[in-house]
Amino acid sequence: GLTRALSVFAKTPRTGQLAAFLSGLLLFFDDYANCLVVGATMMPIVDSLGVSREKLAFIVDATAAPIASIAPISSWVGFEVGLIQDELDKIAALGEDLGDIGDSGMGVFLQSISFRYYPIFMLFLQLLLIVFARDFGSMLVAERKTQVYGRKDGGDGRSLLISKLASGNEPKPDTPPRVWNFFVPVVLLVFFIFYLLVKSGQVDGEDQDFLDIIQSSDSYVALLWGTMAAAIVTGLFYAPQYCFDMEIVPPPVSDWIARFTGREIGENIPRPIISLREEVDSFMFGMTKIFPALVVLTLAWGCGHVMQDLGTDRFFAAWILQGISAEMLPTLSFIISALIALSTGTSWGTMAILFPLITVPTFIKSNGDSDIFYGTIAGILAGSVAGDHASPISDTTVLSSLAAQCDLFSHVGTQAPYVAFACFWSIILGTLPVGQGTYSTAVAILLGLVACVAGVLVLGVPIISPTGRFGLLQELQMMLNADSPLHKLKKHTIRSYVVGGPVDPDDPQDLDDLDGKPPPPMGGVAGLMSSLVKSPDEQVSTAFPTKGDEVPETVTTPPAAEEEAIKAQTV
Helix, strand or coil, X not given: CHHHHHHHHCCCHXXXXXXXXXXXXXXXXXXXXXXXXXXXXXXXXXXHCCCCHHHHHHHHHHHHHHHHHHCCCCHHHHHHHHHHHHHHHHHHHCCCCCHHHCCCHHHHHHHHHHHCHHHHHHHHHHHHHHHCCEECCHHHHHHHHHHHCCCCCCCCCECHHHHHHCCCCCCCCCCCCCCHHHHHHHHHHHHHHHHHHHHHHCCCCCCCCHHHHHHCCCHHHHHHHHHHHHHHHHHHHHCCCEEECCEEECCCHHHHHHHHHCCCCCCCCCEECXXXXXXXXXXXXHHHHHHHHHHHHHHHHHHHHHHHHCCHHHHHHHHHHHHCCHHHHHHHHHHHHHHHHHHHCCHHHHHHHHHHHHHHHHHHHCCCCHHHHHHHHHHHHHHHHHHHHHCCCCHHHHXXXXXXXXXXXXXXXXXXXXXXXXXXXXXXXXXXXXXXXXXXXXXXXXXXXXXXXXXXHHXXXXXXXXXXXXXXXXXXXXXXXXXXXXXXXXXXXXXXXXXXXXXXXXXXXXXXXXXXXXXXCCCHHHHHHHHHHCCHHHHHHHHCCCCCCCCCCCCCCCHHHHHHHHHHHHC
């Protein structure tokens, strides 16, 4: 149902990517659900629009954790607030006055959101890349190969082996798709969690404003019971929906009588869109997707306790209290957490390890400075997400590749330049100056957004352009290597722009044989203004002409060639 609804909006590569991005924002409550739903839903749409699997995997991966980590209602908030609350309790047990920081884990969580520069910059960077239809690094090559050659199979980055192995909770073929069966459970989940957050935060006899209620709420209870309530009510919502001949019909009386009397149910009568057994099986299937992460998290907790018993917390405390200025702690916490997450592949495990080691010494070293304390908390949380994005062994990285059916190392390689870009500006414009007190965190976010715009316009290159140019490093590589395959791709990009459509990669026809001539390359300000004046849809939509409002049919690989490709990947 969601796929059909989005296909009405997604008519060009840009709108298809925008639909995937907005779907990721909609599923803010859990990164796993985000990866699985958005990847599986958007893959056939963006394939038909000529978007590479690498770009889809990037959108899925780089939207899931950043939005889930900063959303006040998500599966992350209970875990993050619990870690923060434990450290606040330790500080209070030492007899320290928490002052403006307060003793509420939820309050510190909310205050730290504005200091988490990496997820904010990454989300904004994605939007800019989509709107301007530009890319840089290896992602530009992946997108250009797919769109210039008119490929509708996801390009070179697709994984045939994953596509054969992937399975999920797909509906039966004769189940009519209805978009409300997607949106109603999402709305129910958000409603129940938000309602229980408010109820658990209310204190009888106290005059509380809304922020006081949220700060006093029990996020763990709200997430636990809210999720269960949403699952039960969703099952009741699906129960009266029957289908017959690809249409939703009222439940037949004969079916209910047969169920209560134990008689056999006929074949040519309406059936439930999902049975109770299928609901339970789907619930258990979802739990199996999360179980490996729970194992990693449990081991990380154990590792954290072992490190404390070995005195690692005392080592970090002495290191922070004696050898480091308090102003550097937000930056160091971001870098250290990113490196640990990169090495271990787990953001939650990194948080569980670092919070007991860094938080209390930071409070003591900064004399309770709220900005440094919030910045350090945010550094751990944001750095964990950044390292998780760059790690090839991360659960969300693997899950994004699986959902988008993209080769894992193609996904990691094309995403890495964007991760490095967001990390660089998070430190240069965020943690360093804010930690030094140069300006406020609001100014840091504003400057970071400006840097993202400038980076996309300066480093980013249009997918289809009259010059066919690549980024600076790739152009340098082409100068040093005359046999680089990028030379051929650049030539075909110019041809694609001239002919207004995809080109055959094996066509020996030269540019000089064409009736039209490519316009001369424009550099400097003139070239930049020319690319900005020409809309992204004008740059790329001509390569994939559509008939009316119909989405082009997906071009599939012949079975024999597909089997050979699977064997090659397996070897």
